[in-house]
Amino acid sequence: MAEIGHDAVSYAPPAEVGEMELVHPKTFIGKYIWSQDAKVIAIQYGITATAIGLVALALSLVMRLQLGFPNTFSLIDPSSYLQAVTMHGMIMVVYLLTALFLGGFGNYLIPLMCGARDMAFPYINMLSYWIYLFSVLLLVAGFFVPGGPSGAGWTLYPPQAISPGTPGSDGGIILMLVSLAFFIIGFTMGGLNYVVTVLQARTRGMTLMRLPLTVWGIFMATVLALLAFPALLVAALMMLCDRLLGTSFFMPDMLAAGGQAGHEGGSPLLFQHLFWFFGHPEVYIVALPAFGIVSDLLATHARRNIFGYRMMVWAIVAIGALSFVVWAHHMYVSGMNPYFGFLFATTTLIIAVPTAIKVYNWVLTLWHGNIRLTVPMHFAIAFIFTFVNGGLSGLFLGNVTVDVPLSDTYFVVGHFHMVMAVAPILVVFGAIYHWYPKITGRMLNDTLGKIHFWVTFLGTYAIYYPMHYLGFEGVPRRYFAYGETAFISDSVQTMNAGISIAAFIVGLTQLVFLFNLAWSFYRGREAGPNPWEATTLEWQTPHTPPRHGNFGDELPVVYRWAYDYSVPGAKQDFIPQNVPPEEVEMIDSPGRNARP
Amino acid sequence: MTVTLVFLALLMAFFVGWLFSQSINVKPWIAQSASAAHPRHVPEAATAPRVGLVVFLAVVTSVFALTISAYLMRMGHGADWRALPEPRLLWVNTGVLLLASVALQWAWSVAKRNDRHALKLALTVGGGCTVVFIAGQYLVWQQLNAAGYYMTANPANAFLFLLTALHAAHLLGGLVAWARTMLRLGRGAAPSKLRSSVELCALYWHFLLAIWVVLFALVLST
Numbered sequence: 001m002a003e004i005g006h007d008a009v010s011y012a013p014p015a016e017v018g019e020m021e022l023v024h025p026k027t028f029i030g031k032y033i034w035s036q037d038a039k040v041i042a043i044q045y046g047i048t049a050t051a052i053g054l055v056a057l058a059l060s061l062v063m064r065l066q067l068g069f070p071n072t073f074s075l076i077d078p079s080s081y082l083q084a085v086t087m088h089g090m091i092m093v094v095y096l097l098t099a100l101f102l103g104g105f106g107n108y109l110i111p112l113m114c115g116a117r118d119m120a121f122p123y124i125n126m127l128s129y130w131i132y133l134f135s136v137l138l139l140v141a142g143f144f145v146p147g148g149p150s151g152a153g154w155t156l157y158p159p160q161a162i163s164p165g166t167p168g169s170d171g172g173i174i175l176m177l178v179s180l181a182f183f184i185i186g187f188t189m190g191g192l193n194y195v196v197t198v199l200q201a202r203t204r205g206m207t208l209m210r211l212p213l214t215v216w217g218i219f220m221a222t223v224l225a226l227l228a229f230p231a232l233l234v235a236a237l238m239m240l241c242d243r244l245l246g247t248s249f250f251m252p253d254m255l256a257a258g259g260q261a262g263h264e265g266g267s268p269l270l271f272q273h274l275f276w277f278f279g280h281p282e283v284y285i286v287a288l289p290a291f292g293i294v295s296d297l298l299a300t301h302a303r304r305n306i307f308g309y310r311m312m313v314w315a316i317v318a319i320g321a322l323s324f325v326v327w328a329h330h331m332y333v334s335g336m337n338p339y340f341g342f343l344f345a346t347t348t349l350i351i352a353v354p355t356a357i358k359v360y361n362w363v364l365t366l367w368h369g370n371i372r373l374t375v376p377m378h379f380a381i382a383f384i385f386t387f388v389n390g391g392l393s394g395l396f397l398g399n400v401t402v403d404v405p406l407s408d409t410y411f412v413v414g415h416f417h418m419v420m421a422v423a424p425i426l427v428v429f430g431a432i433y434h435w436y437p438k439i440t441g442r443m444l445n446d447t448l449g450k451i452h453f454w455v456t457f458l459g460t461y462a463i464y465y466p467m468h469y470l471g472f473e474g475v476p477r478r479y480f481a482y483g484e485t486a487f488i489s490d491s492v493q494t495m496n497a498g499i500s501i502a503a504f505i506v507g508l509t510q511l512v513f514l515f516n517l518a519w520s521f522y523r524g525r526e527a528g529p530n531p532w533e534a535t536t537l538e539w540q541t542p543h544t545p546p547r548h549g550n551f552g553d554e555l556p557v558v559y560r561w562a563y564d565y566s567v568p569g570a571k572q573d574f575i576p577q578n579v580p581p582e583e584v585e586m587i588d589s590p591g592r593n594a595r596p
Numbered sequence: 597m598t599v600t601l602v603f604l605a606l607l608m609a610f611f612v613g614w615l616f617s618q619s620i621n622v623k624p625w626i627a628q629s630a631s632a633a634h635p636r637h638v639p640e641a642a643t644a645p646r647v648g649l650v651v652f653l654a655v656v657t658s659v660f661a662l663t664i665s666a667y668l669m670r671m672g673h674g675a676d677w678r679a680l681p682e683p684r685l686l687w688v689n690t691g692v693l694l695l696a697s698v699a700l701q702w703a704w705s706v707a708k709r710n711d712r713h714a715l716k717l718a719l720t721v722g723g724g725c726t727v728v729f730i731a732g733q734y735l736v737w738q739q740l741n742a743a744g745y746y747m748t749a750n751p752a753n754a755f756l757f758l759l760t761a762l763h764a765a766h767l768l769g770g771l772v773a774w775a776r777t778m779l780r781l782g783r784g785a786a787p788s789k790l791r792s793s794v795e796l797c798a799l800y801w802h803f804l805l806a807i808w809v810v811l812f813a814l815v816l817s818t
Contacts, residue, residue: 120644188655195651200644208615209624223611226651227604230659234666238758247747247754249670265676265751270669273597274662309624317615321608325601560627580630 022118022549036122037548038107038193041129043439045103048129049096052136054510056091059084061507068500070481070493078480079167082151085478086168087142089154090176093282094183095136097424101289102187102225103132105431106194106218108439112538113215115203115556115578117549120196124189131186138179145171153478155275158250158268162243174243177236184229194222203537205558209313210577212536212562213306216313217292220320221285228281228324235274242266269334276327283420284323288316290427291358294380296562297430298362300534301377302369303573305563307361315354315361322351332400333407341400348398352391359388370566370573374532375449379430382457383423390419393468408478411471414464422460429456429513436517437531441544442524448516452509459506466495533574536562540576599668600661607654649796653803656766660807663762664814667755671818680745680752682816689732690812696725697805700798707787707794715787719794722801723774726767733760752818759811763804770800 023036032040062084066076076084107125111118119125142149151167152160160166161173168176198211198219211219238249242263250271251263299306306312328336328344362384371377393415396402406412429452436444474487482488530539542552556578564575571585671677703718737757740746747757777793 121648188652191655192648192651196644196648200642200647205628207622207624208618209622226655227607227658230655231600231662234659234662237762238666241747241754241758245747248676248751249666249754267670267673270666270673273669274666277597277600277662305625310619310622313619317612321612324604324608557630559630561624563625564627575627581627582630 023122024548034126036118036126038111038119038122038125039439039546039548039550041125042104042107044129045099045107045132048133048136049100049104052091052140053096053100055140056088056096057507057510059088059091061503063088064500064503066480068497068503079151080148081480082153082478083149083167083172086151086153086156087139087149091139092421093154093286094180095139097286097420097428098187098225098282099132100428101286101424102194102218102222103129103190105214105289105293106190106222108435109214109538110194110197110218111201112541112546112550113212113536113562114198114201115206115537115551115558116197116201117551117555119193120201121193125193128186128190128193131182131189135179135182135186138175138182142168142172142175142179145175148172150176155279156239156271157275158239158242158266158271159252159254159263162239162251163254174240177240177243180236181233181240184233187225187229191222191226194218195226203555203558206537206577207558209310210558210561212292213295213309213312213316214289214292214536216316217288217290217295220316221288224281224288224320224323225285228278228285231274231278235271235278238274239271269331272331272334273327276330277324279330280327281320281323284319286420286424288320290383290424291316291319293431294383294427295358295362295365296536297376297380297427297434298365299563299565300434300532301374301380302366302371303565304365304369305561305565307364307367308357309561309563311357312361315357318354319351322347322354326351329398329403332403338400345398345400349395352395352398355391359384359391374433375444375446375453376430376434376532378450378453378457379426379433382453383426383430386418386426386457386460387423390415390417390423394419405474406471408476409471410467410475410477413477414467414471417460417464417467422464426457429453432517434532435538436520437527437544438538438541439545440521440524441527442520443527443531444520444524445516448512448519452513452516455509455512456506459502459509462502463499463506466499470495530576533572535560535564535574535576537577540578597665597669600658600665603657603661643792645792645796649799653800656803656807659762660811663755663759664810667759667814667818670751670755676750677752678750679818680740680750680756681743683736683739685732685736685739686812686815689729689736690808692725692732693729693805693808696722696729697798697801699725700794700801703794704791704798707791710787712781712787715790715794716781719774719778719781719797722797723771723778726771726774726801730764730767733764736760756815759815763808763811766804766807770797770804773797773800 023030025031025035031037035041035044062076063081065073066081107119110116139149147168147170149168149172150156150161152169152173156173156176162169166173198215202211238247241247242249242251246262248263248266250268251266252268253260253264295306295312298304326344326347328340329348332341332344366381393411397406397412397415433444433449436442470492473489473492475482475492482492527544529541529544532539537551537556537558538546540556541550557580558577559580560575560577562577564570564577566573567575567584569586571587575584699718699722703715703722706714706718737760740753740756745753747754773793774797777790777797780790780793781787
């Protein structure tokens with residue numbers, strides 16, 4: 001609730017921070033290809049990530065064809081199945097979700113929400129995208145080299161990943177490792193921009209505690225990524241040395257393809273430690289931006305200030321810090337000392353505390369809210385359900401004794417898809433429906449949006465809920481076919497067929513979404529500058545879509561936090577961040593400068 | 597992972613302390629009057645390039661902390677670790693890198709005084725010493741190979757090659773920034789205009805010198 005009541009004598013002078021020299025290219029190529037405008041770079045990231053994400057979606061459907069209807073499609077063999085599993089996982093986690101949340105939403109929203117003209121280092125920001133694109137092309141090149149892409153699983157565990165006999169161990173794995181190295185270099189360039197822009201380029205009055213939670217989520221996720229991706233970089237470089245130069249960082253003495261592999265004494269466990277030291281923070285690199293964005297969607301569409309803003313900020317920070325000390329819960333079955341298992345189970349359960357705080361605060365934000373059931377709000381509420389469901393199954397897997405029998409079963413697949421695939425993707429959709437009007441100036445079609453939402457939401461539950469049951473049955477994951485297996489009941493196959501049908505329905509429904517994006521771009525209803533009546537700065541730009549430089553001649557000055565919705569006494573149910581208290585129109589006070 | 601965890605704990609402690617100082621007693625829900633002062637929230641000294649460099653150095657520290665962690669873990673995991681003799685050339689190389697760092701510090705101070713001739717000399721010495729250092733590291737590799745300490749022969753050898761290569765790669769990246777500064781100086785830019793670039797180069801070189809000292813000490817002690 002805002003406390004309004006100040007003696008206004010004079011107005012603040014023009015903004016003096018955040019001004020920067022911008023490159024204003026005149027040509028089409030300068031404006032839209034080699035662009036240094038963060039908004040254009042954001043769209044470039046978005047299109048590339050979506051394109052490669054659709055490849056990963058197609059690969060998941062290939063997997064589902066085989067699992068639902070085994071031995072029906074001759075184009076899928078055990079090798080191509082494993083390659084589909086690997087590329088699907090790697091693309092979705094790194095090249096789609098990380099790139100889309102940080103490179104896409106980060107680039108578009110950070111400067112606008114902070115009240116900056118652009119990112120702190122626009123040229124480096126541009127390079128970041130082109131290196132990302134190069135890394136994607138390298139990854140895709142894996143499909144076209146002899147032997148195809150890697151089939152080692154997205155975790156790329158050695159010795160399997162680079163041993164002869166594993167699909168893609170010739171060229172595919174090398175391309176993937178080099179691609180990851182480039183991705184990390186490109187991300188570091190972008191990440192420096194996101195962090196420095198939040199720290200340095202905020203407009204006057206935009207204190208840290210007035211930043212929208214979207215910015216907080218993306219900021220903290222970037223910090224995590226900058227510190228955690230080096231673990232993947234180091235692991236990738238060391239594995240490349242093992243594969244190309246014959247070192248034994250990870251490769252033990254072993255027989256492969258009928259002969260001595262030529263390595264000696266390497267430690268596969270060392271790779272697991274490095275991989276998961278990146279891998280677990282990666283979960284939060286994806287989740288924290290989603291947490292931030294969903295907070296803003298809920299507040300805006302429920303017309304309520306976010307409940308417990310400061311707690312929400314500290315929860316983001318706490319989750320980020322704790323995410324570095326839970327990595328070994330992915331390694332309970334690696335033969336680790338039981339005391340370590342206990343330690344990591346404890347830290348894993350502790351991280352549930354700040355996470356639960358966030359969930360309670362989202363629900364309390366909705367409580368007594370004036371909820372507008374818009375399409376973004378549908379997705380935001382669905383996120384809460386899905387994240388809670390996925391999080392609860394995480395409590396099972398976080399405990400060593402429960403994890404051991406469930407490890408490598410479909411329970412794990414169901415869990416992590418609910419918590420870090422479906423939940424963040426719901427937020428991605430919600431965010432696109434929310435900010436599309438600002439990006440294009442037009443509204444997305446509501447009916448198509450609701451069809452997209454309901455089929456996607458219910459469909460994903462039809463896909464991933466039954467997987468928990470499969471896991472309890474002991475059905476192992478990453479298997480091409482199960483054959484005659486005593487402990488797997490016949491009903492499993494029926495369930496797999498059902499899951500596959502649901503997956504196809506959900507997959508095809510995404511075409512409705514893509515159609516909506518394209519159709520609304522030309523035929524959508526004019527959005528106007530602030531169709532959701534939101535408070536944050538991106539909705540207060542003089543032009544929609546915002547032009548290069550974002551805010552016209554003068555940067556905005558911020559007087560309040562981002563959550564002044566339904567302020568008692570105020571005429572409108574939202575007060576933008578750049579409106580001073582003296583200019584707020586109050587009920588029963590016809591003029592301005594009224595005080596309650 | 598102890599080394600990395602200690603680094604991250606220190607970093608997080610600093611971050612949390614800073615955030616605490618920014619958020620304690622702040623009531624974000626209270627709107628501020630237009631007449632109230634809106635002080636610049638960023639200290640003058642904390643320019644964007646400086647902050648950018650500090651963030652980048654944190655990333656580089658993370659890379660080396662993780663590599664050192666891997667080094668120590670691999671040393672403990674297998675019974676095949678055999679320490680290799682340290683070539684004396686490494687001591688000479690260390691001295692050369694120290695000279696490069698001192699020269700760039702000198703460049704920073706003369707850039708402040710707007711002394712064009714001295715700046716050119718200092719930058720040339722700094723860059724030249726760095727090139728000599730990298731060439732010296734390559735010579736070390738040749739010496740080790742000639743003595744039979746191939747990269748594939750033992751994990752201790754492999755890590756020495758990896759660590760020196762990673763360090764040299766970061767110096768090469770620094771040389772790109774150095775070359776850009778030299779180019780601008782050659783095109784007639786005033787030393788005062790180059791102060792920020794020279795300062796960033798100097799800080800980066802000091803940092804990489806410190807990293808090298810740590811890596812060298814690690815190799816010497818294990």
